[in-house]
Structure formats: structure tokens, C-alpha cells
Amino acid sequence: MSIQVRTMADMMASGESPDILFWVGCAGSFDDRAKKITKALVKILNHCKVNFAVLGTEESCTGDPAKRAGNEFTFQMQALMNIELLNGYEVKKIVTACPHCFNTLKNEYPGLGGTYEVIHHTQLIQDLINTGKLTLADNGTFKGKKITFHDPCYLGRANDVYEAPRELIEKLDAALVEMKRCKTNGLCCGAGGAQMFKEAEKGNKEINVERTEDALQTSANIIATGCPFCNTMMTDGVKHFEKEEDVKVMDIAELIANAADL
């Protein structure tokens, strides 16, 4: 079953313009696990009749991993091309499910000529629920479950978004349990700063294993996060402890889509 989603080019051709652009990101487009998050978010957007579009094949990496790896040239090549495209479509507002895209689009593109209102998908979903466009079904999916939230660095410390994802978890019929290191003290999953794309430097432990220990100590049934890279790292961490039967790693969008029977 294919999913209903329109591209900017398609909309422009028929003289329409969307209220918001969904920036899917490379992980959301190509990574098998992250694609599920993308689809969960699209289901929510469609269900709430949000007038949105994606860039489709015109989208390209924001340049975040290049910038964090120290290659400002590659970053700015990407940024300037993306900005030309976004400005060409007269994009005003962007939502993304990737905190790295979120941070780059929101904070680093304005200085290069691309100024947009950029929100993280947890903020959009929170808004949809608060304005009554999305109601969660009383389907008991999460009844009696414990959920812990792993703060993505580029959402939390980098941009001070701590509450939106937590408010959403609290709307589920589940208990939010915090790890000993959370919010401003949250420990990185180990993927940031382009580490996702390289082997870790020599040490005595993997960072995602350290972080997964924090999560397992809460005895949560679900580790929730809001970043495709954190998702990968935490999933690997859970596998490391052979806990994949007992503990699921899920994105907030997936939790909400499940709770809304989508």
C-alpha cells in the first residue's frame, strides 16, 4: 500500500502551495528503520488533514554531517543549493523528524540566506493535539507500560526543546520514567558530530552501550526518542544487552500514530 504524499513540484504545477514543508531527511528517506518513522508522521499529517508537501527527489542532505566533520565547503555547497530550492518554492515553514536537520535548517541556514520557521515533529504533533485536530484513541496500547525518553542532543541541549516530547508521552496511557541523566544532563547516544559515519575512537566502552544502561535501569518497556540516529544507536544498545524482546525503541511519532489507531 503506498502512502499519500505530494511533492512541492507537484503542488506548484497545480498552482497550490502547502502550509508546511515536511523535510524528510536522509535517514528518513533511506534508512529502513527511519522510513517507518517517516510513514508514521505522514499518517498523522494526513489524518489531521495538514496541507503539507515534501521535496521528494529534489531534497538533498542539509550538510550537517559534513559541517560537524569539519568540512565547511561541503556543508555550504549543500546549504546554498538547498536554500535556492527552498526559496524558489517560497517555503515559509518546515517540519522535520530529524533534530540534526532541524538544528541546521533553523540555526545555520539563516546566515546563508535561508530563513524559515522550523519545528521539530514533536512540536507539530503537540500542536495538533492541543488544537483538537488529533485525538488519541482509548485503545489501551500503552496501558501499564513504562516509557523513558532519550533526549537527542541536537533537540535538547542544542535547541532547548525538552518538553514537547515529554508532554506527548504523558498524553499516552503510560508512565513516563526519567533516566538518571536526562534533559540538560542527558547523555549523548554517540552518533553526533559525524560519529554515526565512523568507528568510535579507542576507548573502553561504546557510548550507546553506556546510554542504553541508563535506559535499562529505568526498567522501561519502551525507549522513546525523537531522532533517527538516536534510534539506531539505542536499538543497537538494546541488542547488545539482548533485550530486544522486552524493550522497544520507538520514535514519538510512532507512539502517537499507534495511540491514535493510525
Next chain:
Amino acid sequence: MQQLIFGVLTLSSFGFFAFNLRKIAQNIHMGLPLDRSDRKADRWRTMLLVALGQKKMFTRPIPALLHLALYASFVITQIELIEILVDGLSGSHRFFQDGLGGFYTFMISFIEVLSVLAFIGTVAFLARRNMLKLPRLNMKELAGWPAQDANLILVFELILISFIFTMNGADEVLQSYAGNSNGFAMSSWLGPILFEGKSTHTLHVLEQIGWWGHIIMVYTFMNYLPYSKHLHIFMAFPNTYFSKLEPKGQFTNMQSVTNEVKLMLDPNADPYAAPATDAAPSRFGAKDVNDLTWKNLMDAYSCTECGRCTSACPANTTGKLLSPRKIMMDTRDRMVELGDFKRKNGQDAEDGKSLLGSYITEEELWACTSCNACVQECPVNIDPLSIIMDLRRFLVMEESKVPTELTGMLTNIENNGAPWQFAPTERMNWANEE
């Protein structure tokens, strides 16, 4: 005669201190320009909260309270120093006592109470370092001089406070022989315990030892600061004022790169045209301290090596070589070394060393996840991450020293617009997959 000695001592102490402050200012000015003149109200607020109010210290309440005792007693004692200066220069004894009366008694009592708390705090700090062996205060980058520096400062403080009570205690007993009392909160009972029964002459000598010892320690302390991590007591204020106010995730866009990339992307650009700006950078990224901004260098002078950054660093916690505190210590050591070298051998002289290579290794830089935990933790808003990123930029853009896997990632972005090897045409496939 005593007044003359005091005058000379005071003048030379302040003179030498000013001489060293000038060196510090020169060293900071080796850094590249950076505009932090905006949002003045936010800057004052940040300084008041973070430096004066010590807001970020209180995420760890026990050291915060101990530190508060030392900090408050240090700040309040400065009031007494005014009297010491007046007494020292004029030969008076407790110049303000008669005029201020009860308020004077209250002020000195307040200082005495804080001094006792500071004494307790200092002993606790020494114990944490040397007996409890707190991990973050016993890491390998502190071996040798940094550990001695830390202990020396604490011992200075103990001596300083001991002199205050020698002075006030002896004075109290002297007063009691004449049937009077200064009525200060601590010395009125501590004095008799220590010195009761001593002869008037001995007490006079003790009071003088206390007075001179105190002021000599104050001047020693002041002139030791420029060589010590303890300089943070001054630098915390300008350093927090000039904090980065943008979101922590926002890294600088390099203007020099923007100019070149725009030329590359513009089909009408004349590649042989003269560069638009005459201030072309000598290099991309940072190899040495003078490639960093002045704020990076001010950060280095503000670091008191508490190690909160390192204890929160995911790389360090999992045994990697990176320690954000070491990055700051290295930056300061190299800055002082280069500053001294240039003052001696001229501004254009090269000593063949650099921050990257001679002090910081590539392995440290590549361990960073850019998670901002170090920036978040720092009680005086130091930003080790921006130094790490600028050194990385130099490695990658000037030396092409990129870990192999990252070369692949970068090539993919350049060729197919994603860090993995997927064709752009496959970007929408997710919409049609089950």
C-alpha cells in the same frame, strides 16, 4: 617607617599585577576578531546570573555551597581591605571602628563568620582532592603542576584566614585586658581560647603579625593569580558577559568559505576577479591559538579546571582520549607560551610549535560527538566545542586528514546528496514501500 614599607609594598604589588594583566590582555588579543557587542541586556543578565549568582554551580549542591562560602567571604572581605589600606597608609588602628560603631561590629562579625565557613570549605576542598580522591579532580591531565596549583591556592586561603583570626583574636584579648571587647562574632571567643594570658607585648606582636601576614598574603595571592587557574575569580565576569547567546547547536558559518562557494555556484562569476574582501584568512580552521577567536582564548584564561565538562563528556566517560578540560588547559598553556615567545622574539617570529600537534592530537578531536554536554556543564560558560570544531576544520580543509569512513560519507554527500550511497532518484521510494 611602617607606613613607607606598606606604601612601597602596595605600590609594587599593584604594579606587578597590572604588568601581568597587560600580558593577559595581549595574549587574548592574539585571537581573531569576533563581534560580541550585541544584546547588552542579555549579556548583563547572563553575567549576573552565571558569574555573580553562580547559577550553574548549583546543579551540584554540595560543592556549590562550599564554593559559595569561599566566594562570599572573598567578596565581602574586600570591604575590610579598604580599612587595611587606610590603616596601613595612615598608621591608624581600625580607622572605621569609631565612626561606624555598631555597623562596624556587624560588618566585621559578618566577615568573621564567612571566614570560618570559608575555612571549613577550604578544608573540605582539600579533602575532596587529596583524601576522597574525587575522580574528576584526579585525572591524568592534572598530574604535576595543575594539582599543585590547586592545593597551593587552598593552602593560601587557609593561611590568609588564619592571619585574620590571629589579628582579630590578639586584638580582642588586648581589649579585654583594658576591660573592653570588640564584640566580633568569632574572635570574641576564639581570641581568648588562642591567646588568653599572653603578655601585652606578645599580643601586640601577634596582632602585627596577623595584620602584616594578612596583607602580605593578599598581595601574594593577587600576584599569584595570573599564573594560576584561580584567575577565574576575575575572568568569570567578562567571560560570562561575552557568552555565546545563540542556540548551542548553532555553529559558525565560515564567511571565507561562503565567498568561495558562491563563486563556484555562480556561473557568471569571474574566477580571476580580485577577492571581494581584502581580509582573506591565512588558513581555514585553527592550527594554533592565534587562529582561534579572542573569546576562545578568554575561555582558556577563565577555566579553573574543575572538570565538570570532562565528567559529562560521553567520549571521556567511555575511555576515549578526549577531555574538554584538557582542551582548555592546552589552549591556555600554548597561548602563554606563544605570547611570551612573541614578546621576546617579535610578532612575526615562529617557534615551530602549534596547539594542534604539539598539544592536542587528532585522536582527541575525532572522539567528540559535538553533544554540547561540556558547554552545558561549564559554570562560567566556556565553550570547548568551538575550539574542537575549529581544529577539526583545519585538519579536514587544510590537511585533508579525515578518517577514512568519513571520506566516504563526504564523497557521498557531494556525489549523491546523502551520507550513504543512495541515488537521489530513490529518495521518495519510502512512500511506495510496504
